């Protein structure tokens with residue numbers, strides 16, 4: 235309910251700003267104002283759609299099954315796994331599939347499966363906040379661009395920027411928080427079914443291989459120091475807040491970056507995910523009173 239009120243009020247403000255953009259453009263460009271506003275608004279939307287396209291339709295692939303989970307291995311040029319809600323089907327890119335062990339594939343599929351089990355209200359909130367975020371962020375980014383170009387009233391510019399700058403980061407933070415909670419929940423689902431080692435190492439691989447995307451043909455095998463996962467560095471609340479703050483400033487200050495990557499950070503950083511999984515795993519081990527798992531033991535099997 236709180237989120238709904240938040241979303242509605244943000245949308246209303248976004249609408250006001252949209253109107254302001256249109257008006258200020260109207261003074262400068264007259265009849266063309268509508269078209270220009272429209273184009274500025276929809277460049278990032280088009281970019282977003284282009285980016286999402288491979289996730290909506292898999293042109294070439296083959297079906298696989300692991301334990302009770304059916305999935306499709308899809309030929310793509312990136313490393314990822316995803317759930318297609320309209321087809322009710324799990325996907326993994328072939329590149330990612332090739333670098334994972336069986337246990338890791340299972341963990342990845344359980345993460346995706348976790349997305350289908352996440353509490354409805356949490357998913358709905360995430361959706362609402364994301365859409366709101368998008369419109370608020372783009373409105374403000376475009377508005378600042380226009381202000382800086384076409385207005386010579388310095389006081390007005392300072393006043394508006396003073397109002398706007400703290401506003402987008404606040405909405406971005408709300409969007410990131412809901413999104414990151416959903417991802418952590420999905421990670422925990424994988425932890426429960428596949429164990430700490432499998433999910434943690436698959437996340438690490440996704441990160442490492444994902445960052446060399448496009449150059450993977452030069453790489454035969456990356457040797458990861460999985461032992462390091464046994465003692466992930468501590469993530470404090472201050473660390474989380476700092477990261478959220480840093481990430482929240484991408485828009486509107488970097489409108490062009492926004493065009494290139496038109497979404498906020500939808501996933502928590504790798505070290506946050508590992509740290510959360512590690513703690514949960516330790517907690518579960520303690521609950522079980524299982525003294526037999528010495529540190530390191532869970533990493534020695536290569537099955």
Ligand SMILES: [Zn+2]
Nearest residue numbers: 345349417420
């Ligand atoms: Zn996910």
